[in-house]
Amino acid sequence: MNFDLVICGVGGQGVLSIAWVIDQAAVEAGFHIKQPEVHGMAQRGGAVSAFVRMSDAPIASDLVADGTARMVLSVEPMECLRYAKMLRPDGWIVTDVTPLKNVSAYPDTSRLFEVLFSAPRLIAVDAAALARQAGMVKANNMVMLGAAASLLPVPAALIEKHLTALFAAKGERIANANVEAFRMGDAAGRFAAALVADGVPAGIVARVVPRLAFQSRPVQAHITEQWLQRLRAPDAQDAAAHLFGAGELLAADRGPSALTA
Amino acid sequence: MDRILLGDEAVALGAVEAGISAAYAYPGTPSTEIFETIRRHAAEANPPIRGLWSTNEKVALEEGVGVSYAGKRALVSMKHVGLNVAADPFMNVAVAGAHGGLVVAVADDPSMHSSQNEQDSRYFADFAQVPCLEPSNQQECYDFTREAFELSEQLHVPVLLRLVTRLAHSRAVVKSAPPRAQNEARYVDDSSLYTLIPSNARRAYGKLLDKQPAMADYSENHPANALTLRDARLPGILVSGVAWNYLQEALGPALEQYHLLRIGVYPLPVRKIRQLLDASTELWLVEEGYPFIERYVSALGLLREPPIKGKLTGHLPRSGELTPDALRQSFGLPVREALRLRGLDEVLVGRPPRLCDACPHDDAYAAISEAIADIEGEVRVQGDIGCYALGYLKPHQAIHSCLCMGASIGMAIGAAHAGMRPSLCVIGDGTFTHSGMAPLLDAARADVPIKVFILDNSIVAMTGGQPTMATDEQVVDLVAGLGVRRSRIHIISPTPQKKAENVRLIRDEIARDGLSVIIARRACVTYAKVIKEHRRSCKPASV
Numbered sequence: 043m044n045f046d047l048v049i050c051g052v053g054g055q056g057v058l059s060i061a062w063v064i065d066q067a068a069v070e071a072g073f074h075i076k077q078p079e080v081h082g083m084a085q086r087g088g089a090v091s092a093f094v095r096m097s098d099a100p101i102a103s104d105l106v107a108d109g110t111a112r113m114v115l116s117v118e119p120m121e122c123l124r125y126a127k128m129l130r131p132d133g134w135i136v137t138d139v140t141p142l143k144n145v146s147a148y149p150d151t152s153r154l155f156e157v158l159f160s161a162p163r164l165i166a167v168d169a170a171a172l173a174r175q176a177g178m179v180k181a182n183n184m185v186m187l188g189a190a191a192s193l194l195p196v197p198a199a200l201i202e203k204h205l206t207a208l209f210a211a212k213g214e215r216i217a218n219a220n221v222e223a224f225r226m227g228d229a230a231g232r233f234a235a236a237l238v239a240d241g242v243p244a245g246i247v248a249r250v251v252p253r254l255a256f257q258s259r260p261v262q263a264h265i266t267e268q269w270l271q272r273l274r275a276p277d278a279q280d281a282a283a284h285l286f287g288a289g290e291l292l293a294a295d296r297g298p299s300a301l302t303a
Numbered sequence: 304m305d306r307i308l309l310g311d312e313a314v315a316l317g318a319v320e321a322g323i324s325a326a327y328a329y330p331g332t333p334s335t336e337i338f339e340t341i342r343r344h345a346a347e348a349n350p351p352i353r354g355l356w357s358t359n360e361k362v363a364l365e366e367g368v369g370v371s372y373a374g375k376r377a378l379v380s381m382k383h384v385g386l387n388v389a390a391d392p393f394m395n396v397a398v399a400g401a402h403g404g405l406v407v408a409v410a411d412d413p414s415m416h417s418s419q420n421e422q423d424s425r426y427f428a429d430f431a432q433v434p435c436l437e438p439s440n441q442q443e444c445y446d447f448t449r450e451a452f453e454l455s456e457q458l459h460v461p462v463l464l465r466l467v468t469r470l471a472h473s474r475a476v477v478k479s480a481p482p483r484a485q486n487e488a489r490y491v492d493d494s495s496l497y498t499l500i501p502s503n504a505r506r507a508y509g510k511l512l513d514k515q516p517a518m519a520d521y522s523e524n525h526p527a528n529a530l531t532l533r534d535a536r537l538p539g540i541l542v543s544g545v546a547w548n549y550l551q552e553a554l555g556p557a558l559e560q561y562h563l564l565r566i567g568v569y570p571l572p573v574r575k576i577r578q579l580l581d582a583s584t585e586l587w588l589v590e591e592g593y594p595f596i597e598r599y600v601s602a603l604g605l606l607r608e609p610p611i612k613g614k615l616t617g618h619l620p621r622s623g624e625l626t627p628d629a630l631r632q633s634f635g636l637p638v639r640e641a642l643r644l645r646g647l648d649e650v651l652v653g654r655p656p657r658l659c660d661a662c663p664h665d666d667a668y669a670a671i672s673e674a675i676a677d678i679e680g681e682v683r684v685q686g687d688i689g690c691y692a693l694g695y696l697k698p699h700q701a702i703h704s705c706l707c708m709g710a711s712i713g714m715a716i717g718a719a720h721a722g723m724r725p726s727l728c729v730i731g732d733g734t735f736t737h738s739g740m741a742p743l744l745d746a747a748r749a750d751v752p753i754k755v756f757i758l759d760n761s762i763v764a765m766t767g768g769q770p771t772m773a774t775d776e777q778v779v780d781l782v783a784g785l786g787v788r789r790s791r792i793h794i795i796s797p798t799p800q801k802k803a804e805n806v807r808l809i810r811d812e813i814a815r816d817g818l819s820v821i822i823a824r825r826a827c828v829t830y831a832k833v834i835k836e837h838r839r840s841c842k843p844a845s846v
Binding site (some may be wrong): 069074076077080081089107108120121123127129132133134156157158 | 304307332333336384416417469470472473474475476545547548549551552553560577626627628631638639640641642643644645647649650651652653654655656658659690693697765767
């Protein structure tokens, strides 16, 4: 088993913390790892990335080759595109949809989403909204770690354990809120991955999931099934586009009845 | 014990467990985490490890030499360009020799992720005629560091440990060995070796030359310099350091179709290289950094048989770090298919680093730029190294040079002597104490009409918030002590509210003859908490 992961975002978004947690969990799960990251000047609001290479055999290179990564995990929607060429054709993009516009040339977001949402294997979530719900606005990164968790080769329970350890020194409230953020992200990620696996086009899933509120537990199977039926309907594409544009949050657990075209 | 460590952290742990008594460093990406890690472990050692974030790399190495002279072990760490600053003690301690183990860990930055050049520190070891160990992975970072101390004491030479960014800043599991006790303090028996007046220096240099065969033997027999000859006429590969990792990744099982010599220890193992050349139909040279080995082995490209393929011949990229993809391309292997998204290029823009929100440098640059805006003719501002180098970029575009640590003041002196008026420069508090004081002394002695802006934000911010050597009134005292008249030292508070006042003051000083120093004093916003901690503790830089 080889799993090459690219984690990316903007300096200050907690990219390196995501990598640290996965490192610890992967080693405890028995994997070899190599995990390069960017320090120094780039961390001043610039593009930041880390790679986590996991394998059951010793790993030679610290760098990931183009076309070999299984996943790009991003805390910012434009940043994930910077590393798309590192993905295998069947690789996943897991990204927050909250743009961080600290450059004047930042692209038009509707065009950005059009390109991003054309990715065949995509999980898009509104990490900022879920982090707010979890009571920790800075926990976007842990929401995103959660959103990716079901697709990583490491058990979610181990990730949670090391995530808790990372925040332990900052007190129980902060540690709990980050765990909560992780679990909400996990619920969103599992939900989105299930829909994509059952054939709902990733572009539809990507427009619906960021507009759903998730609890800190997985969406129940029969509710997911209702969403699956709804998003297979002929008007699903329009309904998804409308929901994404409107920007209000629906509760995922209440099923798709509130979704209208 | 198994731990997940950065290459830098593995070096630090290796040094601590090799029994160092002291460590010195100047922060610089990608080497900073070495000393930071030692600081965290310093108190656990018995006796506690001493050391400093030194004023600059030259001082750091001289402090390390002092420890060695007193019989104990010291690690001195810096980035590659830092070794230029420390070149004087480095070249000379090579002649004087080491008594207690002395290891200089230098982190190179090929591709210049955070540097102004990609110089290759192996040249310095070669220049000084001392051994260089070049780990290829994090475990070797630990092992080679421990070994470097043994080697240093065995051959009585300083040893250079060469790291590169992708090793320094990459994590893997590292196994450590039982720690070794520190040395007892005992001065070197023969002080003449460290007293390099010419008569002694000739003798000491003779001793360094006498040590060369032992270094060559050490390298020739070292398991890290592993020669694998296959039973056929095949092409060969000579590969060093982290390039070995990329080579395995790029070529995989195809590597079995090559004779192979891996290099991890220098001076170069000449006999093994001879064997490889004799066995190979052609020879690939794959090394991270400059074509250091290639220049030797190919005799600058003069060697025709067997044909050599490397960076000098255009078979590998001449600049930038190696990657598995670059090697695949060089060896004619197809690039792997990747995900393609239509329209991606239209919606992807660069995101360079920028000054933080509410950064004091923003306001300093805004005031300087406005003050010089209506001066007729071109005005240029010499810049320096630190976060404020970002002032070169939009929106400020306020500085017009950034050469090396401390260069701004000297360059402003030169521009003034070339007839430029006004001649301006900016330098941070950390860079000023690193190497800006000597040129300011020049300016003060000759009253050169330059205007020096010291951006005092109370911290070394760019490398992660290391303590500054002087801030607030300490900076004023240093400037005055160097001979700048108190009446020509001004302190401004770089804030949006004070902008008009600051612009007026800068204009007035530019209009006056002679040397002025304007200190823009406001603490870094990002490291406000750290600065408070530094202010509370009286010896912030030491352990």
